[in-house]
Amino acid sequence: MKTFILLSVLCHFAFPVKHSLKYILTSSYGVRGVPQFVAVAVVDEVPMAHCDSDRLIPQAKTDWMERFFKERIERLQWYTNRCTNNEYDFKDTINSLMSRFNQTGGIHIFQRMNGCEWDDETGNTNGFNQYGYDGEDFLTFDQTTLTWITPKPQAVIIKHEWDRNIDKIMFWKNALNYKCIQCLKEYVEYAKTSLQRxxxxxxxxxxxxxxxxxxxxxxxxxxxxxxxxxxxxxxxxxxxxxxxxxxxxxxxxxxxxxxxxxxxxxxxxxxxxxxxxxxxxxxxxxxxxxxxxxxxxxxAEKSSGMAVTITAAVTVPVLILYFTV
The missing domain is CATH 2.60.40.10 (Immunoglobulins)
Structure with missing residues (x-):
């Protein structure tokens, strides 16, 4: 291919040096062939570890995370405990939501995405925590007001319950603004050669x-x-x-x-x-x-100038779980 490198003579674009840590947890009902619970930890948009209801011991998805788990057994145990606890909590929650929505069958998906961002140039940080149900936004934690926001009428009762739970609010405030940032900085430093390449x-x-x-x-x-x-x-x-x-x-x-x-x-x-x-x-x-x-x-072009289409049939079973943000 005729490609070449051109040195820009004008001001080149620049992105802020921002790192992120996300935890994406999914519980499903009525979906066959996949684990009912799946959790994935993602650093800088790259999956680093995951667990599911079939394998509750987290599996490293990168070489550096595999080394990290071997060197820090206590962190692997922490992830294992969180995976086990969240599996049961999410199962109970999806059953409760089905009852609130008067749903007795079908396919249903409950998800949570929480985590934080850190700009290593400015030092700015940001935490987030969002829940989704059947592909739509359900509840979002507002760190400014320390309350829960929902666009769904069926979730208003839950919102009021969670707003009154001061311990839960303070837990998420601390988890998103302090513990998550500490973990993110630790991962970035540990995987510097990989994440900053x-x-x-x-x-x-x-x-x-x-x-x-x-x-x-x-x-x-x-x-x-x-x-x-x-x-x-x-x-x-x-x-x-x-x-x-x-x-x-x-x-x-x-x-x-x-x-x-x-x-x-x-x-x-x-x-x-x-x-x-x-x-x-x-x-x-x-x-x-x-x-x-x-x-x-x-x-491809035939000698007569007629185009001949080359086709290939590939069948790949894929399950896509949507979470709106």
Whole structure:
């Protein structure tokens, strides 16, 4: 592929150096083939450990977390106890919610996402705690007023109950603003070489059919503080451009793509376009020129000029649990 590194002559973009620790807990009812309870700990958007109702002893998801558990047995025991206790608490809660909603069957999902963020440049911190039920926001902890907020009428009674529970409120205030921050800083320091590394991606031009948009796809980069966009004659494009989300790869790296609609672009104008990838902490941009010869497709041209579609059928069973934030 014809790619090259271009040293930016203008002010390069910068992301704040922000770290995060999240705990995502999910309890399900009526879902077959998966554990009824799953908990995942995530640092800087990368899963570091998880447990479930089939395996209550937490399993490390990264090499550094595996070393951490071996060196700090008391932390592994703490996670094991939390996993066990939360499994029973979440099971009781989802049964209680089904009763409040007059639900006697079907599929139901109860989730909690709590954690904290820390900017290691400014020192600013922020904690959060949110609950969701069947894919919708249910209860959120407001640290300013030290009360619970809910958009669901069925949760108002629970809100008032929790608002009166001063011990529970003080527990979450302390957990989110102090204990979580301490753990996050400890993890960041312990995994410094892993979490603070920078990996550049492989960038490709992809197209499904001759009439489809051309996708500029970057994969294998780390961290997830990245930008990618199309340019024409050196100016960033906003029209006919579709930005995709940054997604996590199985190895802990990330991928993203940005599509460009070329239906109104003449062949001779293609050379005026390029795709730019920028990664936080890296001064050089990766620039990929729009070149038809370098586009990877799932179709091929016959000598007669007719396009032959190449298809492949892949069946993958996937369970997606949604939690709105």
């Amino acid at each position: 920078t990996d550049l991606p492989s960038v490709s031009l992809l197209q499904k059919t001759p009439s489809s948009p051309v996708s500029c796809h970057a994969t294998g980069f780390y961290p997830d503080s990245a930008l990618m966009f199309w340019r024409k004659d050196g100016e960033e494009l906003h029209e006919d451009v579709d930005h995709g989300e940054i997604l996590l790869n199985h190895d802990g790296s990330f991928q993203m793509s940005v599509d460009l609609e070329l239906s109104s672009v003449t062949p001779e104008d293609w050379r005026r376009y390029d795709c730019v990838f920028q990664l936080s902490g890296v001064k050089n941009d990766i620039v990929t020129k729009l070149d038809k010869a370098e586009i990877r497709t799932n179709w």
